[in-house]
Amino acid sequence: MATFTLKRYQHNTLDALETFFRRARVAGHVTAWNEAMARVGQSFAYDATTMGDVPAVCVRIPTGGGKTTMAAHAVARVGRAFADTDAPVVLWLVPSDAIRTQTLAALRVPGNACHAGLAEHFGDRVRVCSLDELATVGPHEVGSAAVIVVATIQSFAVRDTTIRNVYSFDESLAPHFQGLTPAQAEPLDKVTEADIVKQSYLTPKDVGRVKSSLANWVALNKPILVVDEAHNNRTHLAFDTLRRLSPTCLIEMTATPVKGSNVVFHVGAQELQNEDMIKLPIVLMEHPTGWKDAVRDAILTRDRLELAAAQEKDYVRPVVLFQAQPKGGEVTVDVLVAHLTDADGEKIDRSQIAVATGDQKELAGVVIGAPSCPVRYVVTVEALKEGWDCPFAYVLCSLQNAHSAKDVEQLLGRVLRMPYVQARQQLALNRAYAHIVSESFVRVADELADRLVKNMGFNAFEAATAIITPPPGQLFPPNTTGGTVIDDGGYWKSQEADKRKVPEAIVSLPAMPAQPVPAELAATVELRPTTNGATAIVRGVVDEATEAFLLGAFSGKDKTAVGESIERERMRQDAAKAPAARGIPFAQLPQLCFTFDGELQPLDRRLCSELGHFDLFAEPVSLAGFQLRETGRTYEIDVEGGTVTYKVAEPEQLGLNAVPAHADETDLVRWLDRECRQIDIGQSVMLKWLLAIVRHLQRDRGLTLTSLVRTRNALAEAVRRELEFRRQRAVVTGFQQALPGLAAAPVLADSFRYHFTFHPDRYPGRPPFYQGPNRFQKHYYGNNRIHDLRHRTDSGNLAEEFVCARAIDEERRVKHWVRNVERDERFSFWLPTSTDYFYPDFVAELVDGRVLAVEYKGKYLLGTEDTREKVQVGAQWEASSGGRCLFLLAVAPDADSAGRSLEQQIEDKVLGK
Incomplete structure (x- = not known):
């Protein structure tokens, strides 16, 4: 199974x-x-x-x-x-x-x-x-x-x-x-x-x-x-x-x-991509020249993907979803199928085509993911918007008018799903593809972005950056190990390309502005009329002067729409010029390691638990967090200070039929074992300990077996908490034993033995992202993808962590930096502590190759045991790194012993003062 x-x-x-x-x-x-x-x-x-x-x-x-x-x-x-x-x-x-x-x-x-x-x-x-x-x-x-x-x-x-x-x-x-x-x-x-x-x-x-x-x-x-x-x-x-x-x-x-x-x-959508649940970005090709061109290119896209799929270890057969026009349109289902199969058309075998409409249900009973299934093309109008799924769907080809195709995002949702929920070796197979017929490319891109937000759960930045538009002939990324990346609004270029160039911004306008482009903007702004209004092509950053000109030409709702289009283009520009998007690697950060049983290992919770000798029977059996008081028709259960009242009801209402009649200790213990199973505790040990717990509650607390069975869910919660409490004590003991021997991982060849580095496509930041007026220039993932950074406090003051981030961004010796995300040890940098993992607030790579971890603490937190331990761990990491790593506890100027600003604290740490 x-x-x-x-x-x-x-x-x-x-x-x-x-x-x-x-x-x-x-x-x-x-x-x-x-x-x-x-x-x-x-x-x-x-x-x-x-x-x-x-x-x-x-x-x-x-x-x-x-x-x-x-x-x-x-x-x-x-x-x-x-x-x-x-x-x-x-x-x-x-x-x-x-x-x-x-x-x-x-x-x-x-x-x-x-x-x-x-x-x-x-x-x-x-x-x-x-x-x-x-x-x-x-x-x-x-x-x-x-x-x-x-x-x-x-x-x-x-x-x-x-x-x-x-x-x-x-x-x-x-x-x-x-x-x-x-x-x-x-x-x-x-x-x-x-x-x-x-x-x-x-x-x-x-x-x-x-x-x-x-x-x-x-x-x-x-x-x-x-x-x-x-x-x-x-x-x-x-x-x-x-x-x-x-x-x-x-x-x-x-x-x-x-x-x-x-x-x-x-x-957020980024979290789905981090887990290989969806294909991103969406590579969009617009076809103003006619539907036959869109069909031809969609077929060629699928053919190219099938060649890439042949290199994969898992079976993948890319499928195109064709969205035909409804009855009365030019390209109905019958017209499209005829074109696909005719000798004068695409000459596709009819067995490879399945029609799924209200009248034709050729997908009924078909296992489209089976290797024996010949289907490579599915033709529909809107029947697939519900009740159908195919992880092999890679290409959407919509022949409906972009602004009236209300169901296009439902079909796009089918295309976004990743085959077998895992990343593919071939880069082209990690992306989704859309060929859409439209008279205006900008309208298509904006329509799709709007639908990603309104109907598919993306936030505005995710939607704006999820759609890329490569020029003809550059639809696929070269599958090399040389760092080929997307740059300049979807152009595939190598790392050696000019990284300073900002991609063009394409701003949708409801009409041609009445005034011509000012002379001072003529070199960077071009206006083009379209059937739906106009397009402003901005070569370079959309600066304040350009924004003022474009907004000044309109009023009311039109002005608001232009402002939204400008902000969307800024997001796309920001994403394209971010170091991560340009394929620039982040420096390796060595992990803190400990020699255990003669072998060097990163110090994590598992190792600390082993060092602390986690043993269920190392101390007397007890369950201090569980108390039970029967009061007439109710039970009051106190679990770790939280009182829960349970009404006594008939046995069938309490679910006691789930336990065999005349339930005994063995029945309850086996049920608790299923509910509280631990990966690092053998079942025989767990069963023995749980039996001891149940007997302790009856013998020493005077609780009846019936009452324990009736309140077994609360009992299971108390057992889980007791297990975590005991494990955590072992972790603390193990960490304290290991701390003096901790050292940053050694260098082997040009790499560290054990290290972490920020993945360019796997930032675990969650919305809402930073939205303040300051535009950070050096954040590794871009200004609009900064996790949990408020610009101002509820009282209106500048937030202290924002001030710290700004100081890092403005330090000239910083190459780029990351707002580190807590509680994701796969994609964030962490150091071990006695209670959990410690995630410094900011991590920066310096221009000289060193790395700097910065933890910001407000004045009221400086004297806590938690802060002292983090400083001790950070200092150990820095001291054992041979000068490769720096750690700074940054504080507000009024909490610094010398009254230094945050900018000065960072500069002094970098310069070794």
Whole structure:
């Protein structure tokens, strides 16, 4: 069976969701929200206008990020964290029947990542069904297995409930409503006179009786609501419908959240590219000369990619998606297919073409990724916008008018997905390709950029820099090891090319300006009329004088649009001239190493844990963070200072059927082992320790086995915290033992034995990026890709870290620098500490080849133990590097012993003063 490993951003997303709901259980969802915002440096207030007291949060993930897979994992984790069950009822709502069918298959079929996400948490204890299949779910399954019902929101969204089957009386569901308590029955819909009129088998005696309906079944079981593509369903009727279903909580998944969405976690498109989930950039070719040229070039692009794919170890067969015009247009599906197959056309074998429209469904049952499948071209109009996926789709060829092709971004989303979710050896196979017919190239590029933002989850900078436009004949990058890169707006050049040249800016204008280009701008600005207005071609940086001229020619909305076009071009210029985009390597940074068992190794948490002799039985068995008090019909559980109240209910409501009847210690211990498994602890050791914990709680704390079984989710959380606490103590001990012997990795030939370097295409910065007026000139990834750097504080003062970054950027001995991103040890530079990894705020390469790590600390943090340890580690790294590395703890001038400015502190460190 295939195994699926979640990506880093997927783990982070799920952790953010679980943390929010775990805290919501203890402290309330508003407090949990405020804490979540504080962790990401945001201050957005929680919006309770839609769901009231029901916790409702949204996850923003760009197209291609695996929303369905993450939701499959999320329902189990949220079920345990918030609903206190490992057998939740889930109502999974999607916007269309096509996506409903696709989601059902993804969750049911073994070998699919979504199915694997459920199986990892529930094993065989899961039922995935449609509304029509819900009658096959027996009452005994509820509480003993996860029940996931996939439906469209349209199935429930109606004001008159008598006209929808889901609200109708259904005798087959009657067993689920037997023996209801008054409290359970009170909120459920009852049979009315109107129902008797609609359903003739009901009689006046049934009036007031609880309906055994699909909607009541859902409301009775208080489901976790998962809403996919949530931006499609944010209407008053939709939320009235959701509240009527009595959900426990709501999780929205979308690429483009709208106002009112409580976005608890945001994944950027760059993070998807870092994980090889999507192909970027999008290489755009516009075809003003006619659709046949676009078709021919799309076919040639595919042919060239297939030659590259032959060099790969994995099977890849590039596919073109042709978007024909609808009926009544010039290039309909029939016209296009005829051109592709005719002797006077492209002479393509018809077996290589699949037509997928509302009338023709030639992809039905076709496994397009199979080596035996001949399909290389898919022709559609808009049928592929939902319910279809093909990781071999590389080329989009849209023959529809660019400004009216509303579905082009949906097809582009299919092209963006990376085959097998991994980078290819051939550089050309790591990119997506679009051939689009249009009279104006600028309009096409801008339209695509707008759609990447509005419909696919990109931020403005990601969208502006995701589209490149190479000239004819330079569509593909040479696949060499000589550092060939994109430069000058998409031209493929070598590292030896002129790096100072700024790519041309192409600014869309609604009309030709009434005034001619001023004489002082004539050498750099050219105006050209187009059918849609005009284009300003700016050769060089769009400076203030050029901006003033272009903006001065318009007013109102036109002026705003021109301003947006100018800013977009500045973003593209900034991205193209960044050192990373130009293929300039960043200097190697040696890691701190330690000799362990006679072998040099980087000092990481694993090694520290071994040095500290992490051993579960090195101290008496205890679980200090777990307390339980039974108070009548409730349990109060105190886990590490957070009190959680659990209502005592019937066994089936508590999910006790998941444990065999008359559960004993062995059953509970094996369940805890599954929930708390650790990669560095053998199962036999873990089972022995867990049994000791369970017996300690019964013998020394006086807790009954029944109470431990009923509160096992909180018990598992306490066990996980105890394991982490003990491991961390071992890490601290190991680090303290290793610190005196730490040294920077030695040089071997022209490289360090163990080192880190910033990858030009893998910056882990997350939006929002820096947006201040100062334009940094030396940031390795460009001015518009600086992670977590605020220009001013809430009080209006210049932010201290901004002042530090500006001082680094202006230091003439700095070649380039990076705003280092915390908590991503793969793509960020780190040094070990006793508690975790330490990520200096800034890392710079100097013009003489040395490297400088700068950690900024405000005055109030200077005396902390954490700061002292970081300074000690940084000093050890510098001292052991043989003069190759410098470390600076930068502080505000009023905190510096000599009152030096930040500029002076940096200069003194570089000069060795």
